[in-house]
Amino acid sequence: IERTLSIIKPNAVSARxxxxxxxxxxxxxxxxxxxxxxxxxxxxxxGFYAEHKERDxxxxxxxxxxxxxxxxxVLEKENAIESYREIMGATDPESAATGTIRAxxxxxxxxxxxxxSDSPESAAREIAxxxxxxxxx
Ligand code: ATP
Ligand code: MG
Numbered sequence: 548i549e550r551t552l553s554i555i556k557p558n559a560v561s562a563r564x565x566x567x568x569x570x571x572x573x574x575x576x577x578x579x580x581x582x583x584x585x586x587x588x589x590x591x592x593x594g595f596y597a598e599h600k601e602r603d604x605x606x607x608x609x610x611x612x613x614x615x616x617x618x619x620x621v622l623e624k625e626n627a628i629e630s631y632r633e634i635m636g637a638t639d640p641e642s643a644a645t646g647t648i649r650a651x652x653x654x655x656x657x658x659x660x661x662x663x664s665d666s667p668e669s670a671a672r673e674i675a676x677x678x679x680x681x682x683x684x
Contacts, residue, residue, distance in 0.1 A: 549627040550580065550683075552673035554662035557615035559652050560584075565618055568648060568661065572622055575634050580621040581682050587612055595676055607657050619677040628670055631663045 555568050572579065585591075592612040599605050624630055636647025640659055643650040652660035664670035674683060 548623055548625055549667070549670075550621055550623050550674060551627040551631045551664045551670050552662075552677065553620040553622050553631065555618040555620070556658070556660055556662060557612060557617060558654055558658045559660045560618060561615045562652065564652050564660070568652065569620075571634060571648060572620070572631075575624075575630065577622040577624045577627065577631070580623050581678050582618065582620045583677065584616050584618050585677065586616045589613060595673070604657060611657055621674050621678060621683055628664055628667065632665070635661050635663045 553572070555565055559565065559568055569579070587595075589609065592609050593600065596605070596608060596612075599608065622631060634648060636643030636649035636653075638649075638659060639656040640649045640653030641655075643653065648661050649659050654660075664673050
């Protein structure tokens with residue numbers, strides 16, 4: 548059984564869609580292993596998305612992540628990483644498949660409602676970024 552790290556991003560928190568989005572996770576068969584609401588600091592946001600720090604959109608992404616708290620969750624399911632990316636949808640909500648979370652709650656390619664880990668290595672790093680060992684074991 549596999550785990551992935553999900554973030555419900557500031558626009559979805561501000562739009563009061565935390566419950567609706569968590570309902571989709573549970574309906575899709577994910578178990579919630581851990582969950583916390585965090586008001587990210589600039590340092591935390593930069594560290595989380597460090598792989599993108601040279602990209603032109605990075606300042607926009609940082610600014611967005613500081614507009615409201617986020618909800619970080621550890622989700623568990625068979626094939627969790629791929630399965631989550633399916634219900635999340637493509638990065639740009641305009642291209643995301645009908646019925647995906649980003650198609651329904653994303654505004655644009657930056658303000659796109661949710662994050663999901665993209666590999667077992669990033670899932671391990673991202674889970675440890677938000678949760679202590681004792682919170683996830
Ligand atoms: P995430 O990592 O948030 O789950 P993702 O894996 O679909 O999304 P990444 O390429 O990892 O996409 O980009 C990380 C985040 O940076 C995106 O979710 C989005 O908020 C922002 N982003 C990515 N590409 C662009 C872009 N071309 N223009 C503006 N913002 C972007
Ligand atoms: Mg990514």
